[in-house]
Amino acid sequence: MDRKRIVVVGTSFAGYTGALELRELLGDDHDITVVANTHDFVFIPSLIWYPFGLREKKDISFDVRPVYAEHHIRFVEAHVTGFDLQQRLVKTNGADIPYDYLLIATGPKVDFASVPGLGPKQNSWSICNIEHAEETRHAWERFLKDPGPIVIGASQGAACFGAAYEFLFNLRYQLKKHHLLDKVPLTYVTAEPFLGHFGIGGLGNAKSLSETFFGMQGITWRTDATVQEVRPDGVLLGSGEVLPSKFTMIIPRFLGIDAIRNTPGLGNANGFIETDDGYRHKQFPEVFAAGVAVYVPPVGETAVPCGVPKTGYPSEVMAKTAAANIAADIKGGEHKTMPFSMIHAYCIMDTGNMGMLILGDHMLGARHLEFIIPGPQAHWAKLAFEKYFLYTRKHGHV
Numbered sequence: 001m002d003r004k005r006i007v008v009v010g011t012s013f014a015g016y017t018g019a020l021e022l023r024e025l026l027g028d029d030h031d032i033t034v035v036a037n038t039h040d041f042v043f044i045p046s047l048i049w050y051p052f053g054l055r056e057k058k059d060i061s062f063d064v065r066p067v068y069a070e071h072h073i074r075f076v077e078a079h080v081t082g083f084d085l086q087q088r089l090v091k092t093n094g095a096d097i098p099y100d101y102l103l104i105a106t107g108p109k110v111d112f113a114s115v116p117g118l119g120p121k122q123n124s125w126s127i128c129n130i131e132h133a134e135e136t137r138h139a140w141e142r143f144l145k146d147p148g149p150i151v152i153g154a155s156q157g158a159a160c161f162g163a164a165y166e167f168l169f170n171l172r173y174q175l176k177k178h179h180l181l182d183k184v185p186l187t188y189v190t191a192e193p194f195l196g197h198f199g200i201g202g203l204g205n206a207k208s209l210s211e212t213f214f215g216m217q218g219i220t221w222r223t224d225a226t227v228q229e230v231r232p233d234g235v236l237l238g239s240g241e242v243l244p245s246k247f248t249m250i251i252p253r254f255l256g257i258d259a260i261r262n263t264p265g266l267g268n269a270n271g272f273i274e275t276d277d278g279y280r281h282k283q284f285p286e287v288f289a290a291g292v293a294v295y296v297p298p299v300g301e302t303a304v305p306c307g308v309p310k311t312g313y314p315s316e317v318m319a320k321t322a323a324a325n326i327a328a329d330i331k332g333g334e335h336k337t338m339p340f341s342m343i344h345a346y347c348i349m350d351t352g353n354m355g356m357l358i359l360g361d362h363m364l365g366a367r368h369l370e371f372i373i374p375g376p377q378a379h380w381a382k383l384a385f386e387k388y389f390l391y392t393r394k395h396g397h398v
Contacts, residue, residue, distance in 0.1 A: 014291025157253030159307025173352025
């Protein structure tokens with residue numbers, strides 16, 4: 001059997017899982033290379049706590065290089081600038097990397113430019129990565145010295161609604177701890193047609209539970225909202241309403257990374273890769289994708305565009321499916337399919353000292369089983385899962 005070269009681009013949930021799964025399936029008979037612009041794995045779900053000083057980088061990240069070395073996986077730290085799909089090359093700011101099979105498992109390009117004034121360099125803050133969360137921490141510290149109205153939300157085209165909800169509720173919990181609830185009007189702005197839509201069309205009684213919880217917490221909300229502009233002192237909505245704000249955090253829409261968007265035929269207009277249910281590219285059979293890089297159509301028609309979240313668990317499932325199919329191509333055997341819609345829906349939503357356990361037998365469409373269980377156990381479950389996940393992944397278990 002010829003020795004094959006498999007290149008994985010990205011080293012977050014999908015990339016890290018995909019690389020280790022490939023080594024498990026292929027043994028040492030083939031070469032696996034991971035190329036990424038960082039050697040840190042960061043547990044993104046914990047960034048909801050970072051701005052409040054509840055986590056440091058060392059608590060929620062680890063260096064992937066020792067794990068890759070132990071598993072005989074080559075790691076290249078570089079910026080991917082594009083792909084030559086005909087010559088089968090990953091183009092970087094260093095040397096080009098040839099491949100026989102390619103798994104694209106990159107994070108998103110965060111599209112702050114889609115809304116005037118949006119983003120850390122302008123008039124709002126972010127928790128999309130650890131650098132953004134660090135800037136948000138400094139902004140929060142300044143805010144506590146001079147509090148006022150707050151706007152939290154997710155703009156048109158956004159998909160990461162869960163992070164917006166969790167940050168909102170954790171921020172509210174911090175306001176209570178600082179005895180600021182009576183001084184800080186709190187508003188949630190979202191592209192969702194109703195609270196608890198989450199970009200997946202809703203789940204169980206999420207709508208009624210969310211509305212009840214928002215009411216109990218004294219949080220006002222605007223659904224079906226477009227963000228027209230983020231200003232230094234407030235947020236202009238498409239309706240013409242201006243919401244005053246001294247601290248604004250709005251999740252923007254995501255795009256595929258520039259390297260995908262700069263490669264003709266690889267991704268769609270927004271830079272996401274269209275695949276079959278085995279996560280294989282529809283025109284280039286040696287190219288696979290997993291995680292945020294994969295195109296998943298929106299769920300139904302909504303007045304304001306809503307994306308579909310491709311969070312940690314679905315990303316890992318996609319990566320394992322893609323890895324199984326690459327291994328089947330190389331070694332023979334059964335190919336696998338796992339439509340995104342059929343991946344289980346698992347989410348632990350933290351609200352500071354409470355939360356909700358959200359479970360469904362699949363992500364999208366009508367479900368046979370779906371549960372939302374509120375209570376303090378969700379908070380403790382989130383903490384336990386964070387520790388379990390980081391321990392197992394740091395030791396190379398996926």
